Amino acid sequence: MKIMFSAGEPSGDLHGESLAKAVLELCPDAELVGFGGSKMAGAGVRLWADMSQYSVMGIWEVARNLRRIFALLNKLCEFMRREKPDILVLIDYPDFNWRLAAKAKAMGIPVFSYIPPSAWAWRRGRAKKCGAIADELAAIFPFELPVYEAAGANISFNGNPLIDTVKPSMSKEEARKYFSVPEQSLPVLLVPGSRQHEITKLLPPMLEAAKLLKADNDRLVFYLPVAPGLDRGLMENIVSKYDVAVNFTEDCTYDLMNIGYFALATSGTVVLEMAIMGLPCVALYKMAPLSYFIGRLLVNIDYFTLPNILVGREIQKELLQSEVTGRNIYEEARRYYAAPGFRQEVVNGLQEAVAKLGEPGAAKRVAGKILAAAKKYSKSRAC
Helix, strand or coil, X not given: CEEEEEECCHHHHHHHHHXXXXXXXXXXXXXXXXXXXXXXXXXXXXXXXXXXXXXXXXXXXXXXXXXXXXXXXXXXXXXXXXXXXXXXXXXXXXXXXXXXXXXXXXXXXXXXXXXXXXXXXXXXXXXXXXXXXXXXXEECCHHHHHHHHHXXXXXXXXXXCHHHHCCCCCCHHHHHHHCCCCCCCEEEEEECCCCHHHHHHHHHHHHHHHHHHHHHCCCEEEEEECCCCCCHHHHHHHHCCCCCCEEEECCCHHHHHHHCCEEEEECCHHHHHHHHCCCCEEEEECCCHHHHHHHHXXXXXXXXXXXXXXXXXXXXXXXXXXXXXXXXXXXXXXXXXXXXXXXXXXXXXXXXXXXXXXXXXXXXXXXXXHHHHHHHHHCCCCX
16 A cells, blocks of 8 residues: 655654554555655655755745745656555645645545644635545544534544653653753753744744843753754854853753753744643744734634643743743743742643643554545555
């Protein structure tokens, strides 16, 4: 059986890794191919295109890269014609992936959507269109289901795969020793995002806040985890312009989260990963002004980080656009050590959010659905 994946951003690569491993566990002879990143490649997916060359976010950023994106679409369509996969599995990356899905459908290739578009938040009409193209859809959050079910889509919630993958590899004592955390020190994580424009927009105000925090509490020590594929040199250059000590790390990030006291983090999957690890944060995001203006016209949600969305209230502070300043970040972050009981209150809220992500084993359940769908809709021999 040949399964084609398509994932175009780091969070999709992470989910694709878990899914690819689960598919091969259930069907060792399956051939996995497609579009993704280093994690998917490491899990056994033969990449026809590497997403690191195409990962952009925001209306203006996408517009600037349209020619390259459409060239990629044509490339993957030709790939499908030649390789003839038994099923196409979309992993998030909606604006691109659903164009690819329509092409696949026209070729008679079944489509399975993993992490469908956020129709619950904006452009609700997409639910009906996606339901008409995809043979099946699998959501990773329970709040995604109602709008798709109302549109007649074949959708299910199978839990969230991060519950299985986000785990420490060592004890807290071992982790403090591994990261050389001084006794009585409080580790603070700086997580400026995975895209260059996020790093350049958000790391400077994080460092401004870090300088204020260090002056306010000398026990704080700052760590900046560098994920594979990120430009460490860019971050080191930015950090060098600020009078604050930052320790760069490149591995065991979940162990670092496990001993962290709080974090300053760019909104994204990492905020949910930190929630699973019990690490509270101040969540930040900035985008191009035009992208933000258009987004505000289209998006109808009260919160933009997943833990807050899951529980329907602000568990931990979110700062957006002009709110993202060193002073504002400092004022919110200092509450974690200066306001009695505040940190524990946030941690309790995070535990409530994580409980809504379902039981372990999500990736394996979805992998089983993909294999069953390939057998049902492509009429090919399955494992």
